[in-house]
Amino acid sequence: MSLLVVGLSHRTAPVGVLERAALTGQTPTRLLHDAAASATVGEAALVNTCNRIELYADVDKFHAGVAELSQLLAGHSGVDLDELTPHLYVHYEDRAVHHLFSVACGLDSMVVGEGQILGQLRDALARAQEEHTAGRGLNELFQQALRVGKRAHSETGIDKAGQSLVTFGLEQVAAGAGPIAGKRALVVGAGSMSSLAAATLARAGVTDLLVANRTPARAERLVEILGGAARVLDFAKVPQALADVDLVISCTGAAGTVIDAPAVAAALASRTAARPLAFLDLAMPRDVDHTVRDLDGALLVDLETLSHAHAATPGAGDVDAVSGIVADEVTAFGQAQRAARIAPTVVALRAMASEVVSGELARLTSRLPDLDERSRAEISQTVRRVVDKLLHAPTVKVKQLAAEPGGASYAEALRELFDLDPAAVHAVSGTPIGAQAGSSIPPGGVPAAQAALAPPAGASAPPAGATR
Known part of the structure; x- marks a missing residue:
């Protein structure tokens, strides 16, 4: 692969x-x-x-x-x-x-x-x-x-x-519009991100939570999951509801704007609450018209805002530890793939050796028909033992070499040296790979067909259109 x-x-x-x-x-x-x-x-x-x-x-x-x-x-x-x-x-x-x-x-x-x-x-x-x-x-x-x-x-x-994007976004909203607890909130959408948003708002202590979705059944299901902590709002009534809530989180799969600036302006004009009307837009493309941020009394936090905010956030010490885990896992994964690639060649080599031994023993039997069973068994065992010992060191060594970058050349050399039939090699499915030390690869976790002869992990390939 x-x-x-x-x-x-x-x-x-x-x-x-x-x-x-x-x-x-x-x-x-x-x-x-x-x-x-x-x-x-x-x-x-x-x-x-x-x-x-x-x-x-x-x-x-x-x-x-x-x-x-x-x-x-x-x-x-x-x-x-x-x-x-x-x-x-x-x-x-x-x-x-x-x-x-x-x-x-x-x-x-x-x-x-x-x-x-x-x-x-x-x-x-x-x-x-x-x-x-x-x-x-x-x-x-x-x-x-x-x-x-x-x-x-x-x-x-x-x-x-790390936090979820929802949690981080709500922190930015709270920084500009006050604590989330006690707010009246509206969640637009009922997918995985919206569901996480609704659950997070419920835990944060909003006083009223509405869920609106183009497909009412999905909104009803989300409300049911929340255990009565929310109510379903008709999607067509979202513009009117803006005047009665303090926070709107939107994350739909719509191709265009879901909440436009005129609707927000109208809601702001009819609001009695002194608190700002905050929007957390987690959709891509945007659900909320980006010009909403220019309206007095409105706060818009979107993915662009979050990107800039998080860029200024200091990294955690555990990031280095995770980077180390990734590096170790990539190394183990690559070694497992490369080692697995040579397994069919080794199996084919041993199968060929077994066929040669069987053929020679059959020839011996025809030449010495009077040989007793005990002698024939002893000769058979001795010949097979000799072949196994001759093959052991090179096959173990070639497996070790094959696990390194560029190891495919050793499999090719083995096939050439022993004149192995390519069809016989491809017919072998490969042997299961056991768990690698320090890795989460389970026994049999990587198929023998997978092989990636690659540069060092972590390096970047050239950009699209560039020369490799």
Whole structure:
């Protein structure tokens, strides 16, 4: 497997570009299918969140894969390729694994250490499985990324350094509009982010909580989950409700503005409360018209605001510990893949040796038909023992060498030296990989077919359109 990731995120693209590139509706599904149908792609998965869009693919050619995935992202996002390219990043093989593991641990999140990304990666894998665009390679890779993320959160204090985007956003709202407790709040949307927002508001002690969604059944389900701590609001009545609440959190999948400036201005004019009307917009593209921030009496905190606010936040000491975990896991994962790649060759070599021994013993039997059973058994055991001893040292050594970068050449040399039939090698599925020391890779966790002969983990591949 040659893993390639092409994407853009809050680290490489301004909010304006992310907003225009946002994939909504059925676009992510169409992008997945188009990627998997490409001649250069074997498998594909898409991570699509409010602040990142990343295509992961098993490709047979690096440059062709970069060009194809970049064009697909541009075509489906509607942003011209020339404009999109400067904001794209590219990671290949071990570097791509390092990037995904870092994302899973929350190291690449807008709010470092947040755990919500694990659910988003799980959703990305589930979608790729449902659409049949992810095979064994990407499935194992994403499952391992989820294990690494869980390990980082359980073995370090990264949770203390990180918060959910909702919590961080509410802190910014509280800084400008006073404590959340006692406010009347409205949540627009009923997806995972909106559900987290509603639950967080309920715990924070809001006095009244409304939930509005274009699909009423989803809003009703969320209210039911909250156990009566909220009420359903007709989505069509959101503009009128603005006059009666103090805080609005919006995170829908709408392609356009959900709350416009005129509606907010009208609500502000009819409000009797002296407190400002605060908006926390966690959607991409924006749900709340960005000009709302210019209205007197309104406070708007959106992803762009949060990006700037978090950039000034000091990092936590546990970030270094998590970085170490990621580096160790990438090394173990790469070694496991490379070692697994040579397993079919070793198995094929031993199978060939066994066939040679069996053939020679059969020839011995035909030449010495009067040989008694005890002597025949002793000769058979001796010959097999000699062959096993001759093969033991080179096969153990080649497995060790194959685990290092560039180890594929040893498998090729073994096949050439012993004139192994390629069909016999490919027919072998490979042997299970046991747990690696210091790693969360479970026995059998990485398929033998997965092999990434890559540069050192953590290094960055060239940007889209650049020379590798």
